[in-house]
Amino acid sequence: MRAFVTGGAGFIGSHLVDRLLADGHEVTAYDDLSTGRREFLSGAETGPRFRLVRGDVLDAGRLGAALDGHDIVFHLAANADVRFGLEHPRKDLEQNTIATFNVLEAMRLSGVRRIAFASTGSIYGEPDVFPTPETCPFPLQTSLYGASKLAGEGLIGAYAAGFGFRGYVFRFVSIVGERYTHGHVVDFYRKLLADPDDIEVLGNGRQRKSYLYVHDCIDAMLTVLERAREPVDVFNLGTDHTCTVDESLGWICDHLGLAPRRRYTGGERGWPGDSPFIFLDTTKVRGLGWRPRLTIREGVLRTLEYLQANPSVMEGW
Secondary structure (H helix, E strand, O other): OEEEEEOOOOHHHHHHHHHHHHOOOEEEEEEOOOOOOHHHHOOHHHOOOEEEEEOOOOOHHHHHHHHOOOOEEEEOOOOOOOOOHHHOHHHHHHHHHHHHHHHHHHHHHHOOOEEEEEEEHHHHOOOOOOOEOOOOOOOOOOOHHHHHHHHHHHHHHHHHHHHOOEEEEEEEOEEEOOOOOOOHHHHHHHHHHHOOOEEEEOOOOOOEEOEEEHHHHHHHHHHHHHHOOOOEEEEEEOOOOOEEHHHHHHHHHHHHOOOOEEEEOOOOOOOOOOOOEOOEOOHHHHOOOOOOOOOHHHHHHHHHHHHHHOHHHHOOO
């Protein structure tokens, strides 16, 4: 298989590149390196079956030329800055929705017909059903990020109906693990490094979240590609449990041997668009034989250990 990975130098993308190469495939990573890191591909670049193309998914010409000749696209490139989306509304439209259109058009023109798409559990907004299944009716969208990803899902469905594409849509919870560069573990760790005795917690600390370890995420994606049969198949990816923000902070503090005073900003949301409860039903993907190997706690601590061993990862964020 000749795989094309947008966002291939990013957190999840670089792990996917490594796994595909280990499985014997040829891989092209397409990344503008604005948030991705070339050092995440240092192992991949030593082999003959890997190619890195530095390019922007908004550059349709360069994207099309790089994509030609592949069998499948893993579209992971995106603006994942959910928290600050309201400060730059156009970014989600351009980097998530328009970029996905560009990928689909490049595929159509190149004759590539299979796409695996990194969507998000944020598309459910604030649902009434927990755990939330793939068939849950969509409520009002609560973030520009979620809305832009849902639009991308719609485009994939339309291209599947109109041009015979095969689409694999993955609605992730938050992913943690090695090469993690932004999110709550980084935020808490950075704050504790600056002041081990006092820490600000956004919201009331009782927000319930679900997290998935990055290698479990990759395993789930590849299981779906092997076993799913629908023209467009949508899968939630997550664990079968949640944790509160306070619980996650507690694990981090215990690991570091700290007991800071916690100051809460208040309210059930950490920021506008933050969902106070995220818990996805993963019955469908488990029906294909997949199971996560790590608990949320284990994934959070693996992430923290990686950040401790690689402090340069947090630079520039």
